[in-house]
Amino acid sequence: MAVDWRQATLTGWGRSTTVSTRVAVPGDDGEVREALEAGAPVLAYGNCRSYGDAHLPCDGRGISTARLDRVVSFDEASGEIVCESGVTFARLLREYLPRGWRVPVTPGTAFASVGGAVANDVHGKNHDRRGSFGDHVVWLDLMAASGEIVRISTAEEPELFAATIGGVGLTGVILRVAFRMDRVPSAFMRIREQRISDLDAYLTALAEAREGAAYSVGWIDALQRGARMGRGILETADVTAEGGLAGEPERSLRVPFDFPRVALNHLTVRAFNEAYFRRVPANGRERISHAARFFYPLDALHDWNRIYGRRGFHQFQCVIPDAEAARGMQRLLETVSAAGRGSFLAVLKTLGGEGRGHLSFPMRGLTLALDFPCSEGVSELMRRLETITLDHGGRIYLAKDSSLSAAGFRRMYPKLGQFADVLERWDPQGRFRSLMASRLCIRGLNASGSPPDGPISVKVRPTNLEGLSR
Ligand SMILES: Cc1cc2nc3c(=O)[nH]c(=O)nc-3n(C[C@H](O)[C@H](O)[C@H](O)COP(=O)(O)OP(=O)(O)OC[C@H]3O[C@@H](n4cnc5c(N)ncnc54)[C@H](O)[C@@H]3O)c2cc1C
Numbered sequence: 001m002a003v004d005w006r007q008a009t010l011t012g013w014g015r016s017t018t019v020s021t022r023v024a025v026p027g028d029d030g031e032v033r034e035a036l037e038a039g040a041p042v043l044a045y046g047n048c049r050s051y052g053d054a055h056l057p058c059d060g061r062g063i064s065t066a067r068l069d070r071v072v073s074f075d076e077a078s079g080e081i082v083c084e085s086g087v088t089f090a091r092l093l094r095e096y097l098p099r100g101w102r103v104p105v106t107p108g109t110a111f112a113s114v115g116g117a118v119a120n121d122v123h124g125k126n127h128d129r130r131g132s133f134g135d136h137v138v139w140l141d142l143m144a145a146s147g148e149i150v151r152i153s154t155a156e157e158p159e160l161f162a163a164t165i166g167g168v169g170l171t172g173v174i175l176r177v178a179f180r181m182d183r184v185p186s187a188f189m190r191i192r193e194q195r196i197s198d199l200d201a202y203l204t205a206l207a208e209a210r211e212g213a214a215y216s217v218g219w220i221d222a223l224q225r226g227a228r229m230g231r232g233i234l235e236t237a238d239v240t241a242e243g244g245l246a247g248e249p250e251r252s253l254r255v256p257f258d259f260p261r262v263a264l265n266h267l268t269v270r271a272f273n274e275a276y277f278r279r280v281p282a283n284g285r286e287r288i289s290h291a292a293r294f295f296y297p298l299d300a301l302h303d304w305n306r307i308y309g310r311r312g313f314h315q316f317q318c319v320i321p322d323a324e325a326a327r328g329m330q331r332l333l334e335t336v337s338a339a340g341r342g343s344f345l346a347v348l349k350t351l352g353g354e355g356r357g358h359l360s361f362p363m364r365g366l367t368l369a370l371d372f373p374c375s376e377g378v379s380e381l382m383r384r385l386e387t388i389t390l391d392h393g394g395r396i397y398l399a400k401d402s403s404l405s406a407a408g409f410r411r412m413y414p415k416l417g418q419f420a421d422v423l424e425r426w427d428p429q430g431r432f433r434s435l436m437a438s439r440l441c442i443r444g445l446n447a448s449g450s451p452p453d454g455p456i457s458v459k460v461r462p463t464n465l466e467g468l469s470r
Helices: 029-036 089-099 114-119 158-164 199-212 266-278 291-295 304-308 322-338 378-391 406-412 416-426 435-439
Strands: 005-011 018-024 042-045 061-064 071-074 080-084 137-143 149-152 173-180 188-196 215-220 232-239 285-290 313-321 347-351 365-373
Touching: 005 061, 018 029, 029 061, 029 137, 029 173, 042 114, 080 089, 089 114, 089 291, 114 173, 137 158, 149 158, 158 416, 188 199, 188 291, 199 215, 199 232, 199 322, 199 347, 232 266, 285 291, 313 322, 313 378, 322 365, 322 378, 365 378, 378 406
Parallel strands: 018 061, 042 061
Antiparallel strands: 005 018, 071 080, 080 173, 137 149, 137 173, 188 232, 188 285, 215 232, 215 347, 313 365, 347 365
């Protein structure tokens, strides 16, 4: 049966950039190849949980993996699972947690697909101990630009494998992924929450959590200045045998409409932050909670991105290496609070080291994520945050990004030249294109990561910044 193309409007979780294009939803390898051979540039995408434009096609069409959703095999002895790239973390949780298996690494939303997790080399709340998702991949089946299906791993076509892990969809369509699940004794976690008074105390507490807990994640009150700058709540967690494997019934709410712009302002964010800080008693607390609640707290509120209003928002997430983290975080927080734009979702985590991919985000250091509603002056703030990140040897995360400059990107990702060489070999015509690749001039770089003389092979055009979807 011929693959069907339909008109669709695609956006990211931040809703700041929107693309109207034709998309196919192939159900097997043959239909993916047909979609690939349709003539226009293409880009595979999963569940559109990237915040910016990493998954948005550029001058071409989209290939949704929604129907590539089969689990091919599962080995109860080794925990190795082979699944199609459209399988979501929610499905893996629902079907495998009651049997005592859980993914080794998960992002903060269960709506992400396995293909998206590979292509962004996502990290979780245990990066220090377990690395990112790509570290657990045994092999991948990739459909390259030629239509050929290549099985890739650290042993087979290792350069293409390294380019595909974190490769933001530019090396081909990931069809199947083999990775190992963890055996767990129960569906529950033992969680400790403690109030943190300021940034220095946070750095000390995170350094201890890195050594002492399996999982850790911090919320920060990004509006505080002076002595209370960096105050927040640190959550640490470990697997527990208590509670058994039976899951709790899922309860979730939905945000029914786009909040008006005035709803989210300095005063409401300040009030939210105060209440959120005080919800944990001064001497902390400990509880047992279902794994889904710990890993995916935001998923309990469907469409929470509508709280930022119709114009959407930008997320900024960077990592600053350990040696520079104290000074870098201080400058970032000072800049945000001075701009009066403290975001209520401000997350601080530690990362353990570099990923396997040429464009993997992690490095050993501290990562900070902040949301800013699209409004006047936000682009300028994002530029300042980019500069501070660069000053301290840090990196901005492509999965969240919508505004990084091409020059900044080149300085942050030192293996970009190797990545571009792989694209040149496997996709010389530039069949796989995204708005992000265009914005960051990812193609047309030579082995040293600098643009060659002459025009680059993908047209650069201005994207979003203050929001096309206004
Ligand atoms: C609430 C929330 C919390 C999050 N928390 C975290 C977190 O803690 N850690 C973290 O690392 N990330 C986090 N993220 C980001 C998210 O995990 C990533 O953006 C992830 O890639 C989304 O998966 P997706 O299926 O929606 O992929 P999409 O967003 O649709 O696509 C992501 C990238 O993968 C490519 N891609 C997708 N499928 C394929 C395929 N089959 N073949 C080739 N390329 C493909 C796309 O082209 C794109 O470049 C969070 C996002 C949200 C909304």
